[in-house]
Ligand SMILES: Nc1ncnc2c1ncn2[C@@H]1O[C@H](COP(=O)(O)OP(=O)(O)O)[C@@H](O)[C@H]1O
């Protein structure tokens with residue numbers, strides 16, 4: 203590691219539950235400081251998509267490239283389900299651990315958001331953030347996916363809003 207601003211290694215680890223705002227904060231921090239940003243959920247989504255296309259999970263994880271993360275279909279509910287299926291496989295997690303650690307130590311600084319980032323992936327990160335949303339804030343996640351909504355907000359009085367498809371609001375403002 204050198205002191206040159208161009209080659210400095212600086213890792214920001216952001217953890218928290220689904221739809222808590224990790225990616226939003228991660229992108230903002232990366233933009234502000236000129237760091238690279240990695241939404242680690244995309245790695246699992248990309249592997250899941252390749253496995254859905256017939257690849258072996260471990261091979262797909264080992265062969266993952268940054269270009270794979272640019273696929274247009276990774277934000278779909280199907281890709282999310284495929285991601286959850288491959289995320290339980292130890293060999294997939296091991297391969298993606300390497301990918302994430304290489305990304306974290308790239309010159310110029312890096313922000314990673316997801317699960318286990320500050321504990322397992324980047325225990326030596328210079329900055330660690332844990333992001334949560336209060337039950338009231340849980341409404342901001344509405345519109346993303348049903349499971350995330352339920353995990354975010356345990357308040358039964360919010361559920362009819364989600365199930366009825368009522369747009370999420372925050373401070374009187376419609377968010378979606
Ligand atoms: N501070 C905030 N106030 C209002 N809405 C927010 C805030 N942070 C995030 N959101 C919204 O909440 C949703 C989930 O945010 P996202 O950053 O994708 O979460 P995560 O990366 O934790 O899954 C998005 O629709 C985003 O626009």
Ligand SMILES: Nc1ccn([C@@H]2O[C@H](COP(=O)(O)OP(=O)(O)O)[C@@H](O)[C@H]2O)c(=O)n1
Pocket residue numbers: 219220221242243244246247282285286287289315316317318319350
């Ligand atoms: N660091 C990570 C990120 C995602 N994942 C898995 O990948 C899935 C998709 O992650 P995501 O962040 O895109 O989606 P959400 O579940 O947060 O909405 C998660 O549901 C987890 O199963 C993981 O195991 N570890």
